[in-house]
Amino acid sequence: MFVLRPQTNKDIVGVSFKPIARTQEQEFLMSCESTRRAKRHPVMILQVHLCLSFFCCQAIAEAAEPVANQADTTKLATTAQVTRLLSPDDRHIAYGQIAIGPESKRIVRIIVGNSNGDQRRPLTLSSENVLDVQWHGNDRIAYVTEHGQDGYSLIDMNGAPAGAIAIPRGCDSIHHQCLSPDGRLLAFCGNDYGEIPADVDRKKFIAGLPKEKVRHGVFVVNLAEQTVKQLLTQTVANLPAWSPDSRFLAAGIGQYVKDYPLAIIDVITGEVSRPAVQGAGVAWSPDGTALTMTTDIAKGGSWYGGIPLDGALGLWDIKAQQLQRLSPPGSHSIVKEPYSRIIGGSLHPVWARDGRRIAFEMRESQATKSDQQPAERREMWVVRRDGTELRKILNHGVDQLAWGANDTELLWVVDGRFGRTNLELDTVGLGLSPFTPTGQYIIHGHITDGAGKPLPGVEVTVMQGVATLFPAFAVQTDARGKYEIALNHLSTGAHAMLRVRMDGYFEQTLAKKSFVRVADGSGDRPPEDNETTLVVSPQKPYRLDFTMLPAAAARVQILDVSGNPLSNFNIFMDGEELYPACIVLAQQTTDANGNAQFNNIPLKEYYFSLRSGRQEIKSTLFNFQTPEAVDLRLTYNDLDGTLSF
The missing domain is CATH 2.60.40.1120 (Carboxypeptidase-like, regulatory domain)
Structure with missing residues (x-):
């Protein structure tokens, strides 16, 4: 893995970094600002590394269309803080979403709004997908439209094209790419095919290039000067992490294996430190003194974004050269007769800005047949830096996660839905949305077959809409046949419907009682349940069981x-x-x-x-x-x- 930190090299025990002469450092940083004299400004920003992969970065261009070659690029004249979900000034949020339109048409858009979740509005894109959405400064949003796209498109907060971020045509980020916190550099894991002339077909050039002329490993691109520097020759298939001061990289070396030796790279000198620890999916502490990562891998064999799913969350103290485990150990057990498989672990750490707490995801999948789709459980947890006060905060996983400005609030996005969780006020572990400040609306229950046996993998979908119902989101029953749904996105008096589905089965009563109404919990007598409608009140979970029969x-x-x-x-x-x-x-x-x-x-x-x-x-x-x-x-x-x- 590679490591960065904003402190001086002398504080890192066991790392043989040499002091850098001012002239050498100036030479490197001045190339980032071209004609302006470079000055170092360590920038502390929140980075959420949730396995966003296969992208290449590009230098800023003033044209509305993505940059096609080096000759079209415009050098970066200023820095731009790079953050995910929450803008650098904490005022706005931005995330990708796929909406459903007429005739089941996919509507691809980026949602922007205030940091508290209100005044959200869609910026519609003319593409088939949107990925890796992040802030590039406080007024521009970077994104890609497909895996493997070389570069980012940029739009402003009104959805107007605002240029592009480009890298040289010879760069190919097979695995991952990531912008530095100050926006000057781009690291990528993949190949470098050298200089490709602008008037030459890129695919044909690469196909005809001798293998000995292809460089492979980890690279860093100076976006202002469009220069490429190789940092590692080994394969890295998990997303590298930048240190807060944009000086170091940290990542686990390896591609879909069990062991991931940690590597720490000084991007200026190129020197690499290899501490005696394993880890993948790294995140830096805000003060640059520690790393959290997935470590202590049980067996490997199952990954997400290159990160093993059967490891524990560990904290590596850079100065003390010590590893502390922060979560329960990972699990990976397989029984052949009768077949069963359980895989569980912790990944995707995100540090609070004060460095005292870390949020992360716990996953577990279970299958009882070799050809069965595993029943999956995802949860978000928080733990203190010293390993104490481990507790669950969300009963579902997230696609993006960011700490709020006060370090007691978490902002999250899952399946295009935005939510907030206050660690001091929310105790149930599902989080409140901006639209339901009075409480949480929970539906839970068991789903069994006709003999009363739990059924894992049954899909329970929340349907919403006016005149026509569309799927809002779905959950699946776990290995015990249990499900739980939070309707926190619904406002008081809103309606929804539950749809229960599993291939080869039908619901015994045809889900007759599946209409949902949200009560206000104001003390007035809530509307009564009836044969078709259930009423959910704040902080009063409603149990609704279903029975599935062979169809x-x-x-x-x-x-x-x-x-x-x-x-x-x-x-x-x-x-x-x-x-x-x-x-x-x-x-x-x-x-x-x-x-x-x-x-x-x-x-x-x-x-x-x-x-x-x-x-x-x-x-x-x-x-x-x-x-x-x-x-x-x-x-x-x-x-x-x-x-x-």
């Missing part, structure tokens, strides 16, 4: 009166007993052979139909009595307007 399946073929298959026909499945808020049970389109597949059919009576506007041609009812797959053939007589078995 039927049907392959339906549509023919004309001559026996020819009818392709590209929309066929609907309908009946008297449907899931809540559903106008049909299912809809499918026939293939070239006139076939359409229907799964997860409740054991009820249903008919099939062809529809166009208000016109509907229906078959007779078919009674699905057993949880079996059946083949059905329907004949469409267009002259008679009939659809018959």
Whole structure:
């Protein structure tokens, strides 16, 4: 791994860094500001390293379109603090989100708003995805639109193009890239193919380049001068971490292995320290004296962003050269007969700005069949630097996490949803959103089969919308068949609906009682539960259990009166007993052979139909009595307007 810190080299025990002459340091830093005289300003900012990977950085360009080559780049004239989620001045937030539009269209956008979560607004992008969103100063946002994209696009807070960040065409960040906190440098893990002329096809040039001319490892790019410096020749597949003063890098050497020797690199002198410790997914303390990381790997074999999922969270004291474990040990057990697998560990540490606490994620996955999708549990925890006061703060994982300005509040984003958690006020461990200051709205329960056996991996989705319901977010039952949902994003009086789904099953009552209403908890008598609606009040978790039964399946073929298959026909499945808020049970389109597949059919009576506007041609009812797959053939007589078995 590589390490950086804002203190002097003499404080690092066991690291043989040589003092740097002022002229040497000036020469390196002056190249970052081109014609301006460089001055060192250690910048303490929050960095959230959550396995955001496969990106290359680029120098700032004033053009609205991404920079295509070196000749088009504009040198950086000033520094720009780089942070994730929360802007450097603590005033605003920015994060990526995929919304759902008409005809299930993906709407890609960046959400910006005030740091308390209000006045959020979308900045829509004309791309298929948005990743690695981060602040570049207080008025610009950097992002990429696909894994492996070389460089960042920049927009302002109104969504207008604000240039791009580019690196030389010969740089290729296969694994990861990261901007330094001061925005002057970019480190990447991958390949350097040397100088590629602007008028040459890049792919053809790389394909024809002899292997001996390709450099591999970890590199740093001076964004102002577009110069590349190799720091390591070994592969690093986990995201490196910059020290707060942008002087050092720290990361674990290795690619999807068990052991990750830590390396600490001085990006100015190029000297590398290799302390006797293993670790991946590193984060620096704000004072630069310690590193937190995933260490003490149990077996390896399962990773996220290059970080093993079966390790413990450890703190490496740089001066004392000592490792302290902050979380429970990782686990990795596999039993062949009968098959079971459990993998658990800690990763993604994020330091509070005062350096007293660290937030991190705990993950656990369990599977009881070799081909089974594991049931996963993700939680966020906080621990003090000395290893005391370990406690859970969120009952779910996050995609981005940042400490607020007062070091008692955590801001987080998961699946495009923003939330806040106050460590002094929130005790349940789910966090409050800006829209529910009066309390938390929790629904929890067990999901079992007909024999009462817990069912892991059942998906419980919260549906929201006006007229048309769209999925807001989903959770899965754990190995014990338990689930828990926090409706903290709903305002008082809002409604939602729960959808319960698992392949091969249907809910016994068709989830009849699944409409949710949020009560205000003001002391007035809340609305009563009824057969279809449950009422959730603040700080009063509501238990709602479901029973899943084996379902039927049907392959339906549509023919004309001559026996020819009818392709590209929309066929609907309908009946008297449907899931809540559903106008049909299912809809499918026939293939070239006139076939359409229907799964997860409740054991009820249903008919099939062809529809166009208000016109509907229906078959007779078919009674699905057993949880079996059946083949059905329907004949469409267009002259008679009939659809018959």
